[in-house]
Amino acid sequence: MRKRSLRWIFWILGLGIAVAGIGLWSLSVGPAQISFKEIIAFMLKGGSSTEYSILFDIRLPRIILGFAIGGALSLAGVILQGMFRNPLVEPYTLGISGGAAIGVCVNIVLRLNNSLGVLSLPISGFIGALLVVLIIYSLCVRKGILKIQGLLLTGVMISFVSSSLIMLIMSVSRREDLHGIVFWIMGSLEEPNWMLIKVALGISLLGLIVSYIFCFNLNAFSLGEEEAFHLGINVEKTKRSLFIITSLLVGFSVSVVGIIGFVGLVVPHFMRMFAGNDHRILLASSFLCGAGFLIFCDTIARIVIAPMELPVGVITGIIGGCLFIYALTRKQNVLGGK
Amino acid sequence: MRKEIALVVTLFFASLVYAGEDIPKRIISLGPSLTESLYFLEEEERLVGVTSYCLRPPEAQEKEKVGSVIKVSLEKILSLEPDLIVTTSLTDPKVIEKLTSLGIKTVTFPEPKNFDELCEQFIKLAELVGKKDKAKKIIHDTEERISFITEKVKALEKPKIFIQVGAKPLFAASKDSFMNDFIRFAGGINIAGEALEGLYSREEVLRKNPDIIIIVTMGIAGKNEKKIWERYTVLNAVKNNRVYIVDSYKVCSPTPLAFVETLDEIAEILHPETKGE
Amino acid sequence: MLEIKNLSCGYDSKLILKDVNLNISAKEFVGIIGPNGSGKTTLLKTITRLLKPRTGGVFIDGKDVWQAGYKELAEKIAVVPQGFSGAAMSVEEFVLLGRIPYFDNFQFFETKKDMEIAEKCMNLTDTFKLKDRLMEEMSGGERQLTLIARALAQEPELLLLDEPTTHLDITHQVRILDIIKKLNREMDLTVIMVLHDLNLASEYCDRLVLLSGGVIYKDDSPENVLDYKIIEEVYKTMVVVKKNPISSKPYILLVSEEGKRR
Numbered sequence: 030m031r032k033r034s035l036r037w038i039f040w041i042l043g044l045g046i047a048v049a050g051i052g053l054w055s056l057s058v059g060p061a062q063i064s065f066k067e068i069i070a071f072m073l074k075g076g077s078s079t080e081y082s083i084l085f086d087i088r089l090p091r092i093i094l095g096f097a098i099g100g101a102l103s104l105a106g107v108i109l110q111g112m113f114r115n116p117l118v119e120p121y122t123l124g125i126s127g128g129a130a131i132g133v134c135v136n137i138v139l140r141l142n143n144s145l146g147v148l149s150l151p152i153s154g155f156i157g158a159l160l161v162v163l164i165i166y167s168l169c170v171r172k173g174i175l176k177i178q179g180l181l182l183t184g185v186m187i188s189f190v191s192s193s194l195i196m197l198i199m200s201v202s203r204r205e206d207l208h209g210i211v212f213w214i215m216g217s218l219e220e221p222n223w224m225l226i227k228v229a230l231g232i233s234l235l236g237l238i239v240s241y242i243f244c245f246n247l248n249a250f251s252l253g254e255e256e257a258f259h260l261g262i263n264v265e266k267t268k269r270s271l272f273i274i275t276s277l278l279v280g281f282s283v284s285v286v287g288i289i290g291f292v293g294l295v296v297p298h299f300m301r302m303f304a305g306n307d308h309r310i311l312l313a314s315s316f317l318c319g320a321g322f323l324i325f326c327d328t329i330a331r332i333v334i335a336p337m338e339l340p341v342g343v344i345t346g347i348i349g350g351c352l353f354i355y356a357l358t359r360k361q362n363v364l365g366g367k
Numbered sequence: 368m369r370k371e372i373a374l375v376v377t378l379f380f381a382s383l384v385y386a387g388e389d390i391p392k393r394i395i396s397l398g399p400s401l402t403e404s405l406y407f408l409e410e411e412e413r414l415v416g417v418t419s420y421c422l423r424p425p426e427a428q429e430k431e432k433v434g435s436v437i438k439v440s441l442e443k444i445l446s447l448e449p450d451l452i453v454t455t456s457l458t459d460p461k462v463i464e465k466l467t468s469l470g471i472k473t474v475t476f477p478e479p480k481n482f483d484e485l486c487e488q489f490i491k492l493a494e495l496v497g498k499k500d501k502a503k504k505i506i507h508d509t510e511e512r513i514s515f516i517t518e519k520v521k522a523l524e525k526p527k528i529f530i531q532v533g534a535k536p537l538f539a540a541s542k543d544s545f546m547n548d549f550i551r552f553a554g555g556i557n558i559a560g561e562a563l564e565g566l567y568s569r570e571e572v573l574r575k576n577p578d579i580i581i582i583v584t585m586g587i588a589g590k591n592e593k594k595i596w597e598r599y600t601v602l603n604a605v606k607n608n609r610v611y612i613v614d615s616y617k618v619c620s621p622t623p624l625a626f627v628e629t630l631d632e633i634a635e636i637l638h639p640e641t642k643g644e
Numbered sequence: 645m646l647e648i649k650n651l652s653c654g655y656d657s658k659l660i661l662k663d664v665n666l667n668i669s670a671k672e673f674v675g676i677i678g679p680n681g682s683g684k685t686t687l688l689k690t691i692t693r694l695l696k697p698r699t700g701g702v703f704i705d706g707k708d709v710w711q712a713g714y715k716e717l718a719e720k721i722a723v724v725p726q727g728f729s730g731a732a733m734s735v736e737e738f739v740l741l742g743r744i745p746y747f748d749n750f751q752f753f754e755t756k757k758d759m760e761i762a763e764k765c766m767n768l769t770d771t772f773k774l775k776d777r778l779m780e781e782m783s784g785g786e787r788q789l790t791l792i793a794r795a796l797a798q799e800p801e802l803l804l805l806d807e808p809t810t811h812l813d814i815t816h817q818v819r820i821l822d823i824i825k826k827l828n829r830e831m832d833l834t835v836i837m838v839l840h841d842l843n844l845a846s847e848y849c850d851r852l853v854l855l856s857g858g859v860i861y862k863d864d865s866p867e868n869v870l871d872y873k874i875i876e877e878v879y880k881t882m883v884v885v886k887k888n889p890i891s892s893k894p895y896i897l898l899v900s901e902e903g904k905r906r
Contacts, residue, residue, distance in 0.1 A: 061443065061445070083445050086445075087465075208456065212459050221468050249741060249744055251730040252730040255694060255725070258714075259692060259722070262744070305732075305733075307733070307737065309752065336432055336439075337419065337440070338439070
């Protein structure tokens with residue numbers, strides 16, 4: 030077992046270094062060519078030139094936000110997959126993104142941005158997400174017991190309903206509002222407000238730390254709710270707490286950056302393949318891998334047809350989708366080879 | 368006396384300097400109509416960046432691209448070191464916020480709802496670059512041409528018109544768009560003039576039975592839509608073969624001059640008898 | 645050590661168990677038998693606190709199970725389920741899950757003691773040699789042994805087994821029950837086992853509790869419970885009861901419809 034702890038430590042270190050590397054790479058590429066030496070110089074001495082501004086006012090906030098959101102979404106994905114014991118579950122399965130989208134649409138159509146200031150958009154999204162969470166929760170609790178299968182079905186239904194509602198709002202809205210809604214849905218790591226970025230980082234990291242309280246609970250959960258109960262786990266409290274944690278992580282992520290898919294689905298899968306199913310390693314490695322993945326995809330979105338930018342959701346979808354298919358075929362081969 | 372002269376001279380130079388400081392030297396335009404307007408105002412030398420959609424005038428395509436209208440590269444913009452950025456309502460509001468927070472003067476021009484607003488914006492743009500007088504002249508000429516057209520058609524019978532700006536679902540140009548002004552000036556009645564912007568039902572179009580249908584969508588979609596209308600042979604417009612397709616680029620993001628050109632075209636569509644006048 | 649008093653419980657509006665009273669002392673090896681639907685599984689669920697009683701209560705060492713903490717209960721009672729449906733993991737990792745009730749609040753890794761206990765439990769169930777194999781690769785019999793090993797890792801005073809021998813061949817049926825019997829004798833482990841197979845119950849259990857229609861029909865030694873009149877009354881089918889020539893335990897013979905006519 031000491032071998033295992035050593036393996037874990039190397040794994041986390043390795044991932045950490047990889048993420049740092051991706052971050053540095055992301056910092057150094059873009060339509061404005063800035064050499065590595067210059068970057069190091071800027072980091073040590075600071076400056077106020079255009080290049081400095083590009084690096085630290087444009088690229089760096091995106092990298093940090095990508096770290097926070099990629100980590101949050103992957104963490105939510107791995108927790109949900111552990112709770113539902115279903116590998117196809119991802120952060121948006123619960124319908125939370127639908128709620129956030131409706132909140133944002135309502136805000137845009139009612140022009141709340143103008144009257145309440147620029148933070149009202151993510152706040153509306155967050156409130157929308159929370160409302161959906163409350164609805165789902167109250168629909169799925171019977172006699173104090175949270176029915177997991179009910180969550181899945183209710184979440185999918187709510188996703189459908191909110192898509193329709195959003196289309197309704199879009200069809201009666203003005204052209205300018207339409208653009209606003211579509212932008213938001215496309216998902217973007219561009220966020221002008223540093224405060225929001227810092228809050229996102231804080232919430233992600235907090236989510237990671239808090240989720241570790243439940244790492245053994247999640248391990249036990251993999252055997253089923255009844256068996257986890259027999260192992261002394263307070264199953265209801267665990268379900269509730271994990272539900273709240275993931276709702277916060279997803280609700281907040283979606284309100285700030287819109288809908289960026291696949292990160293929460295593909296990353297946990299890959300981590301299970303390479304790091305195993307023990308949540309002690311799975312939580313942190315999914316977080317780190319997701320963070321790196323999103324930064325990577327966002328960088329590709331920035332540079333592949335520069336100066337045109339692709340929506341980051343397009344890249345995560347394509348790369349994530351291909352990786353997912355690859356992972357599935359590998360699994361098939363392993364099973365078939367037996 | 369000397370004190371007064373000194374004061375006046377100081378003020379004069381101060382105003383020069385002040386005015387000089389005010390005039391931006393490096394402009395980036397994030398909207399095709401704004402780009403075109405800047406060329407009309409003869410500001411093309413100061414224009415350092417445009418979007419990939421800025422196709423008119425053709426010279427604009429030679430300028431550095433900073434992205435599409437919907438998604439721009441902040442980095443590219445910054446690297447061009449602009450001191451003025453003009454955007455439309457199509458630009459991502461977050462991008463506008465970011466640019467402002469970086470200390471770059473960013474001015475947004477929302478979509479004009481009618482010709483008057485179009486002119487107002489043109490003048491506002493001209494003010495930003497210190498070419499107000501030139502703008503006023505262009506507007507004046509434009510208004511003259513428009514009066515010419517409205518005079519021409521004043522006494523003529525006003526045909527009923529339906530302008531379609533979107534297919535699947537059917538979108539009409541309502542009174543809040545300056546396309547309504549096209550109809551107004553060209554001497555027609557917009558059957559969708561009472562509706563709030565947005566969806567329109569085909570049934571309603573049949574009920575109102577316009578004499579002319581103008582389709583403003585690009586390329587193939589326009590031809591498809593024409594074929595769809597031609598199925599409804601009860602429509603006057605179809606019976607008299609008066610279903611037209613108009614280039615949306617011209618119609619959707621015009622400058623005052625483009626407005627007049629398109630207005631000419633539309634007036635001819637509405638009143639073919641005035642052609643050549 | 646286990647007292648069930650006036651227990652009535654069920655699901656929704658239906659009562660499954662009606663006024664059940666049962667007293668089990670330490671080190672007993674008890675088999676719960678009865679036809680389908682008689683309430684065997686419901687009884688297990690009530691003992692492990694998965695189901696709340698409508699009336700009456702369940703007491704372990706004098707304490708109401710509903711007053712005990714989650715971990716406290718898991719350290720006293722271990723349940724061996726019928727199967728394994730978890731994520732991919734090695735046998736050793738699986739057995740170590742049984743140590744979860746003993747982890748401190750901020751403990752992250754298993755302690756040396758945990759590892760030793762896991763090893764001991766695997767040795768007791770003869771599964772130590774499988775410790776690095778994956779759970780899904782196990783055969784039915786091997787898997788059952790690992791399930792027992794995991795339950796043992798909880799260091800329980802009471803071991804509950806729900807149909808531990810279904811789907812197993814006779815080799816493994818005997819092997820597993822032999823091991824459980826040994827644990828009962830040598831480790832002072834109280835065992836309660838739900839079984840369908842009346843003959844296995846007779847062969848291994850010191851005491852049989854026969855449930856019928858949600859009440860205890862007979863609670864006594866196998867010789868007294870496995871009387872043909874009682875079995876026919878409860879199971880509504882013709883049986884013949886003989887004595888096992890080697891172990892002297894009663895065994896049940898079934899008679900087919902055809903066989904009766906001969």
